[in-house]
Amino acid sequence: xxxxxxxxIHITVSEGASLELRCNYSYGATPYxxxxxxxxxxGLQLLLKYFSGDTLVQGIKGFEAEFKRSQSSFNLRKPSVxxxxxxxxFCAVGALYTxxxxxxxxGTSLTVIP
Amino acid sequence: xxxxxxxxxxxxxxxxxxxxxxxxPISGHRSVxxxxxxxxxGLQFLFEYFSETQRNKGNxxxxxxxxQFSNSRSExxxxxxxxxxxxxxxxxxxxxSVPQTGELFFGEGSRLTVL
Numbered sequence: 001x002x003x004x005x006x007x008x009i010h011i012t013v014s015e016g017a018s019l020e021l022r023c024n025y026s027y028g029a030t031p032y033x034x035x036x037x038x039x040x041x042x043g044l045q046l047l048l049k050y051f052s053g054d055t056l057v058q059g060i061k062g063f064e065a066e067f068k069r070s071q072s073s074f075n076l077r078k079p080s081v082x083x084x085x086x087x088x089x090f091c092a093v094g095a096l097y098t099x100x101x102x103x104x105x106x107g108t109s110l111t112v113i114p
Numbered sequence: 115x116x117x118x119x120x121x122x123x124x125x126x127x128x129x130x131x132x133x134x135x136x137x138x139p140i141s142g143h144r145s146v147x148x149x150x151x152x153x154x155x156g157l158q159f160l161f162e163y164f165s166e167t168q169r170n171k172g173n174x175x176x177x178x179x180x181x182q183f184s185n186s187r188s189e190x191x192x193x194x195x196x197x198x199x200x201x202x203x204x205x206x207x208x209x210x211s212v213p214q215t216g217e218l219f220f221g222e223g224s225r226l227t228v229l
Contacts, residue, residue, distance in 0.1 A: 036220075043118070043204060043220035044157075090157065099162055100147045100208060100218060101170040106156035 002027050004093050006105035013081050014113050021076040021108050023091030033074040034092040034102070035065055044090065050074065061085070086112045116140065118221035120205050126227045132193040135224045139186050139207030145169075146188040147218065148180060151202040160203075163188055164210070192226075200228045 005024045013019055025031055032051050036044040048059025055067040065076045074091060088109050092102040119138040127133050139146050147170075148160040159172035163182035180190040186207075192199055202225050206218040 041222070043222045044206075044218075045220070046217050049217070092157075099164070099170050100145055100206070101159045101162060101172065102157075102218070103159070104149075104157035106154075 002093065002103045004091050004103050004105040006089075006091055006108050008108045009106070010109045010111070012111040012113060015083050016080050019076075019078045019081045019085070019110070021089050021091075021110070023074045023076065023105060024072050025074065025091070025093045025103075026072065027093050027095065027103075029095040029097065032094045032096070033065075033067060034094070035059065035063070035074075035076045036090045036092060036104075037061075038088045038090065038107075040087075047076070047089075081110075081112055083112045083114065086110055118205055118207050118219050120203075120221035120224050122224060123222065124225050124227075126229060127195050128229050129195055129197060131195050132191060133195060133226060134189055134191045135203055135205075135226075137188045137190075137205030137207075137221060139188070139205075140219055143207035143209050143219070144186055145208045145210055146182055146186065147206045147208075148188070148190050149204045149206065150174075151204055151223070152200075157204065160190065195228045197228050200226060202226075 003026045034049045035047040038044045050067045088107045090107045091105040094102045121136045145164045147162040149157045151157045162170040166182045177193045182188045202223040204223045205221045
């Protein structure tokens with residue numbers, strides 16, 4: 001069965017510190033992987049995506065993620081967190097044959113302290 | 115270019131009632147997907163419509179239904195509401211399948227509270 005696990009429900013980091021949000025997936029086919037961010041009261045915004053090729057992908061707002069097939073992981077990283085990064089982060093997986101049916105993790109809530 | 119518009123943004127219903135939510139996709143987008151977001155379950159896929167046809171359906175009871183019109187606008191309906199249907203319902207649009215186009219664009223959601 002397809003599933004996405006985000007082990008960390010909530011993370012607190014200091015502004016300027018580095019950040020890594022974990023994502024593990026279980027998927028029978030070649031996965032397409034995504035990270036979305038959701039600010040309070042808003043919809044989801046795509047941060048970055050991985051379809052194929054280079055396993056280190058760059059996204060918006062200084063985020064990057066690395067696809068590791070052997071570990072079934074797609075962790076999100078940022079070298080220096082800004083207060084405006086406080087939000088909910090969702091990892092999602094899809095596949096070519098499933099159209100726009102994605103499987104989302106339950107999210108990681110990020111708090112940034114000054 | 116206008117984004118994905120969902121109406122209403124907030125609504126309160128009582129158990130047993132039905133509700134209809136509306137979604138206007140980005141101009142030119144032919145695919146509309148619906149997701150239910152709850153604190154415990156996260157985002158769960160409801161269904162996807164493409165060119166007025168349901169292309170995929172998630173694991174939800176038949177009380178949840180949807181449709182898409184010729185202008186790509188979509189509606190979803192939930193009949194015989196239950197307390198557990200309280201959630202944020204998100205609509206997302208794309209030109210076609212995401213693996214080909216790269217991105218789902220989400221609306222801000224319709225927050226349904228069932229009393």
